[in-house]
Amino acid sequence: MLKVFAENFGSQFGIKSKAPGVASRNPASDPIGRERQDAMQCQNCFRSQFDGAKLHRCSGCKIEFYCSRECQKEAWQGHKVKCKLNQRVALLEPEQRDSHTLLRAFCTKHRPTITVAAACALKLYQSPELSLTHVAQIHVYTRKASKRTETAFYAVEIDITPIDDFPKEMAEELKGQMATARAKCVKVGGEGLLYVLVQCLDTSVANMIGSGFTQETILEEYEENWKEVALKRLNEGIML
Ligand SMILES: [Zn+2]
Ligand SMILES: [Zn+2]
Numbered sequence: 001m002l003k004v005f006a007e008n009f010g011s012q013f014g015i016k017s018k019a020p021g022v023a024s025r026n027p028a029s030d031p032i033g034r035e036r037q038d039a040m041q042c043q044n045c046f047r048s049q050f051d052g053a054k055l056h057r058c059s060g061c062k063i064e065f066y067c068s069r070e071c072q073k074e075a076w077q078g079h080k081v082k083c084k085l086n087q088r089v090a091l092l093e094p095e096q097r098d099s100h101t102l103l104r105a106f107c108t109k110h111r112p113t114i115t116v117a118a119a120c121a122l123k124l125y126q127s128p129e130l131s132l133t134h135v136a137q138i139h140v141y142t143r144k145a146s147k148r149t150e151t152a153f154y155a156v157e158i159d160i161t162p163i164d165d166f167p168k169e170m171a172e173e174l175k176g177q178m179a180t181a182r183a184k185c186v187k188v189g190g191e192g193l194l195y196v197l198v199q200c201l202d203t204s205v206a207n208m209i210g211s212g213f214t215q216e217t218i219l220e221e222y223e224e225n226w227k228e229v230a231l232k233r234l235n236e237g238i239m240l
Helices: 002-012 034-039 069-091 094-109 111-121 168-187 222-236
Strands: 134-142 153-162 192-200 205-213
Touching: 069 168, 094 111, 094 134, 094 153, 094 192, 094 205, 111 134, 111 153, 111 192, 111 205, 111 222, 153 222, 168 192, 168 205
Parallel strands: 134 192
Antiparallel strands: 134 153, 192 205
16 A cells, blocks of 8 residues: 555655754643543554553554454454555665654654544534545655654645545455444444545655544534644644
């Protein structure tokens, strides 16, 4: 999948990063990171550390989290494709691999912001069926001057794209994976599941995030100017 993205976006966009510089850690960041912890979920039962779950990484890709062997086993059917894709990252050029590692860390730091922005972009509460056919996209540039993970990228746009716009094979894989994960999420009391693709335009790497959500995912302040708020948080390195 990443190779495909590299091919697609490498030719589609210029390769120079045009991200502005950034100051040191933003004082508005929450040092406790409570919501961030809450946003780290078992990818099978969607319980978080906040619910008392002890999360372990998938032994195959070392990327997804599970709370138990049982959950990993149950999730395997739906995860195996993505697991393979995750492992393909190891085959990327060193520079792209480093960029992917950094992008993943950036996404983890900003997971609550990314999840809520994606929920708003996908208009989940007006038209929840949109999350079945579309993924949210966040377009970022590398910020080479930044020494902090939370400001390592600069976001320029948040939008949505139909899954059918992806290469056919990948679209099919994605749809299957999303349907399975979503059904599971709803079964355990979640509202649904959304997918976000965070793409770095200058290094052509992408990180896909699947996140279960509840009614509380959408905060009031996001209703009107959610995009502005999300971009500000991402670009000033404000972690929730
Ligand atoms: Zn679990
Ligand atoms: Zn895996």
